[in-house]
Amino acid sequence: MAFALAGLLLTSAAPTIRYGDGAWATFARGTTCDATSRAARVAADRAEQAYLAISFDRSGNRHGQLAAKLSRPLRPGATVMLSVGNQPFLLAARDRFAWSRGPAQEAAIIAAMRSARSLRIEARSPAGGRFVDSYALDGAPGAIDAAAACAARA
Numbered sequence: 001m002a003f004a005l006a007g008l009l010l011t012s013a014a015p016t017i018r019y020g021d022g023a024w025a026t027f028a029r030g031t032t033c034d035a036t037s038r039a040a041r042v043a044a045d046r047a048e049q050a051y052l053a054i055s056f057d058r059s060g061n062r063h064g065q066l067a068a069k070l071s072r073p074l075r076p077g078a079t080v081m082l083s084v085g086n087q088p089f090l091l092a093a094r095d096r097f098a099w100s101r102g103p104a105q106e107a108a109i110i111a112a113m114r115s116a117r118s119l120r121i122e123a124r125s126p127a128g129g130r131f132v133d134s135y136a137l138d139g140a141p142g143a144i145d146a147a148a149a150c151a152a153r154a
Helices: 002-008 103-115 140-153
Strands: 016-021 024-029 032-038 051-057 063-069 080-084 087-094 097-099 118-124 130-136
Touching: 016 140, 024 140, 032 130, 032 140, 051 140, 063 103, 063 140, 080 103, 087 103, 103 140
Parallel strands: none
Antiparallel strands: 016 024, 024 032, 032 051, 051 063, 063 097, 080 087, 080 118, 087 097, 118 130
């Protein structure tokens, strides 16, 4: 499953697979490396697949930044909540995308991902209905470690 994510990543450069385990994989593109997974619910043919990435780059601008493409567009002004196990995190968001709010939050999210079994992102669609994108965390710690090590070598 994780290897099918190559076309879903945040940047367009051709990725190189560096690691894969469980629902997660690590991809390298130049000086950027991402630990990534797609949402548990696979999108229908024409729907866009939700995915999540933890990104690292050589310059240090991204050292564990979480970025997610949501399964649906957001209602204007909607909040986006990430829950890792029972730990909630408020994300920044716009359109179909959400991301972490800075290094302290990123470190806390990664620490929570190391001990939790699942992660979910909750928000409201333009019609006002709540939606949830769920992710398995099996393989996430290894993929995150591989992405950090990859960026250090890039």
